[in-house]
Amino acid sequence: GQNIDQPTEMTATEGAIVQINCTYQTSGFNGLFWYQQHAGEAPTFLSYNVLDGLEEKGRFSSFLSRSKGYSYLLLKELQMKDSASYLCAVMDSNYQLIWGAGTKLIIKP
């Protein structure tokens, strides 16, 4: 079966760095996405990785290792507004998105 695993909840301090991990097992791979979702709102796109390596975009970076079925989202200089759920999703061989359950990130002052 297809499976996406990510931690349920993480807590970090304002100004610090946090890494949210995602492991996956899917039938085929056409890229991995990270989305941010604030409570009661639709997800917003953060990053897309299809090749191995690190993609940096401002305070957010995303890493992919296809051989390990592993990705992480790195958030630097955390701000209170970063408190949200972070969703990992993999596009399978049928170009369908398989979603993880999301990681709720709590930022403390």
Next chain:
Amino acid sequence: GAVVSQHPSWVICKSGTSVKIECRSLDFQATTMFWYRQFPKQSLMLMATSNEGSKATYEQGVEKDKFLINHASLTLSTLTVTSAHPEDSSFYICSARAPKGGTEAFFGQGTRLTVV
């Protein structure tokens, strides 16, 4: 980026009535749209894939006669929740795949449905 507009943002309806949710791609043509349901503190659950001009493909366990999907044009897909019951109360979100073979999915704002 491409814009997907979903309407209404929230709706309260009486049990037994039907509710229609619209999903529009504002600046691109979306041949494929996706409908998701999300219960509190849970992940997005794909309900169905809506293809323009053809019948929607429903995920296992989703009642196609209860959740009617129409994708009559390249910019509009609708989800109608028929004979709604309190257990249908949820957050419904549509998304459309990026145009020109892109892989990113653009989401509508979501619709909070409460059935009383």
